[in-house]
Amino acid sequence: MRRALELARRAEQEGEVPVGAVLVKDNKIIAEGWNRPISGHDPTAHAEIQALRAAGQELGNYRLVETTLYVTLEPCIMCIGAIMHARVQRLVYAASDPRAGAIHSAYTIPDDGKLNHSLEVESDVLADECSVLLSNFFRARRK
Numbered sequence: 738m739r740r741a742l743e744l745a746r747r748a749e750q751e752g753e754v755p756v757g758a759v760l761v762k763d764n765k766i767i768a769e770g771w772n773r774p775i776s777g778h779d780p781t782a783h784a785e786i787q788a789l790r791a792a793g794q795e796l797g798n799y800r801l802v803e804t805t806l807y808v809t810l811e812p813c814i815m816c817i818g819a820i821m822h823a824r825v826q827r828l829v830y831a832a833s834d835p836r837a838g839a840i841h842s843a844y845t846i847p848d849d850g851k852l853n854h855s856l857e858v859e860s861d862v863l864a865d866e867c868s869v870l871l872s873n874f875f876r877a878r879r880k
Contacts, residue, residue, distance in 0.1 A: 768792035811838035
């Protein structure tokens, strides 16, 4: 999660919402990403999607089985859909997103019994640090 937080800071430096993501397989980082929707003119360029795309290229497969995704903010509906389709085994996220979070907050998509993939989820890892980063970013943007 510390590396994901570094990537979130990179996103912030680039004028993006500070979210970072790291995908791990066999205790080794295989891919990472940070928010780039603004600079990339791409609404799908969330940190999680960037990491999943890079991992697919690295592994030569769109199925990312036996991996763990670390992300600094609870994933949105789009991102959890991609995470589930990629068959990520485990998701670890830091800060909750009461407005758009699709894991435990606004929605609970991984708990939907109609899906054919189950996801292990751990939350609140470095939550305070990530929440402060996000709060400070949005406070500065409002000024």
